[in-house]
Amino acid sequence: MTVQGKTTAPAAKVGANALDYMPGFGNDFETESLPGALPQGQNSPQKCNYGLYAEQLSGSPFTAPRGTNERSWLYRIRPSVRHTGRFSPVERPHWKTAPCVEEHSLALGQLRWDPIPDAPGATFLDGIRTVTTAGDVMTQVGMAAHAYAFDTSMEDDYFFNADGELLVVPERGTLTIFTEMGIMEVEPQEIALIPRGMMVKVGCDGPARGYICENYGAKFTLPDRGPIGANCLANPRDFKTPVAAYEDKETPCRLHVKWCGRHYVTEIGHSPLDVVAWHGNYAPFKYDLRTFSPVGAILFDHPDPSIFTVLTAPTEEAGTANVDFVIFPTRWMVAEHTFRPPWYHRNIMSEFMGLITGQYDAKEEGFVPGGMSLHNMMLPHGPDFTGFEKASNSDLKPVKLDATMAFMFETRYPQQLTRYAAELETLQDDYTDCWDGLERKFDGTPGIK
Numbered sequence: 001m002t003v004q005g006k007t008t009a010p011a012a013k014v015g016a017n018a019l020d021y022m023p024g025f026g027n028d029f030e031t032e033s034l035p036g037a038l039p040q041g042q043n044s045p046q047k048c049n050y051g052l053y054a055e056q057l058s059g060s061p062f063t064a065p066r067g068t069n070e071r072s073w074l075y076r077i078r079p080s081v082r083h084t085g086r087f088s089p090v091e092r093p094h095w096k097t098a099p100c101v102e103e104h105s106l107a108l109g110q111l112r113w114d115p116i117p118d119a120p121g122a123t124f125l126d127g128i129r130t131v132t133t134a135g136d137v138m139t140q141v142g143m144a145a146h147a148y149a150f151d152t153s154m155e156d157d158y159f160f161n162a163d164g165e166l167l168v169v170p171e172r173g174t175l176t177i178f179t180e181m182g183i184m185e186v187e188p189q190e191i192a193l194i195p196r197g198m199m200v201k202v203g204c205d206g207p208a209r210g211y212i213c214e215n216y217g218a219k220f221t222l223p224d225r226g227p228i229g230a231n232c233l234a235n236p237r238d239f240k241t242p243v244a245a246y247e248d249k250e251t252p253c254r255l256h257v258k259w260c261g262r263h264y265v266t267e268i269g270h271s272p273l274d275v276v277a278w279h280g281n282y283a284p285f286k287y288d289l290r291t292f293s294p295v296g297a298i299l300f301d302h303p304d305p306s307i308f309t310v311l312t313a314p315t316e317e318a319g320t321a322n323v324d325f326v327i328f329p330t331r332w333m334v335a336e337h338t339f340r341p342p343w344y345h346r347n348i349m350s351e352f353m354g355l356i357t358g359q360y361d362a363k364e365e366g367f368v369p370g371g372m373s374l375h376n377m378m379l380p381h382g383p384d385f386t387g388f389e390k391a392s393n394s395d396l397k398p399v400k401l402d403a404t405m406a407f408m409f410e411t412r413y414p415q416q417l418t419r420y421a422a423e424l425e426t427l428q429d430d431y432t433d434c435w436d437g438l439e440r441k442f443d444g445t446p447g448i449k
């Protein structure tokens, strides 16, 4: 597929700009923002058109099996070696990386937060606040759950994260994510995936807030669907990869890097977002969560939340994810003679949850958009007292859970709390009170109590 970048009225320094997308998950795409910029029939011509440099970006080992082999060929104004100078360490105290055990005892408890405070003047990069970390970045295992708040677009600052891909989940504000491989506009109820190592800058249209899953492990992919068959859940065509777009800018810029948990910066004299054409299957994408077609219980009982998995980052152990990204979207509840909300539960996996809009059925009060909860490995949780009473006594006609979108980052690894999260003023000290009232009803005599 060849889609040429549309040239729109450029900002002063932007050589070509495009806002268009190619559909499909994991496809082999090709795109050029100037005609003839993409070599045909070979990857590495002796000389590339327009004087561009050819460069391969490998997202898997060269030798990965065909089904998981990912790489792209980028045709750029300068090779990336010219986009890096000497890296100087910088402090970025709020973006933490596993292993990071700062607040062990609090992690053994059900936790919930209201949204993090706004961060006036902050860019995306400054506005990332790590809440939990899991696993170990050095062995490419685990993840981190971050919240972000910022209101200032990155202009001359760029960055890449060598430690993992970033799954960005906006809750407030539309993001413009300008990657090496094109531009994505991402609004609340959409998500974006920035591949590991990809250079980006992030803009906003005002105060922006949301969540990020930083995945150190195998890349997010679509889950198998088993007996569900070929359709529904997240359909491949609803994933959108941007067409090529580049910035032709010869002024002082900074490239920030996170590498093995440490933060660095280097000064360069131009924009690193200078890819005029590319082809391959290692690429960013966005996805509209409202295009997820939920499949659920249509007669009785409450299924496991895995039916709502949008993306899974697998491990070598079948069905045991490094991290699953699961959503709880608008849907009909129709189950008969059933306690419809999530059941009470203890889980070997660790559950970090956020709310993008509306209300979550297990917690109608107290879990607000922009808020977060953590139910760590083997910690009991479930509907609050009010939710239990309501669901136990309601008339079970079909009910639409409307205008709602919650999500979960669920990992096989225990999630360690950062000091920031433990000391955050929005931590709800009284969260566990929500289960007060769930008293003993059993008196040894049969009958509905």
Ligand SMILES: O=C(O)Cc1cc(O)ccc1O
Pocket (backbone or CB within 6 Å): 303, 304, 305, 341, 342, 343, 345, 347, 351, 362, 375, 381, 382, 408
């Ligand atoms: O609210 C939660 O804890 C997430 C969740 C949802 C659900 O429908 C079933 C189990 C579960 O852990």
Ligand SMILES: [Fe+2]
Pocket (backbone or CB within 6 Å): 345, 347, 351, 375, 381
């Ligand atoms: Fe749960």
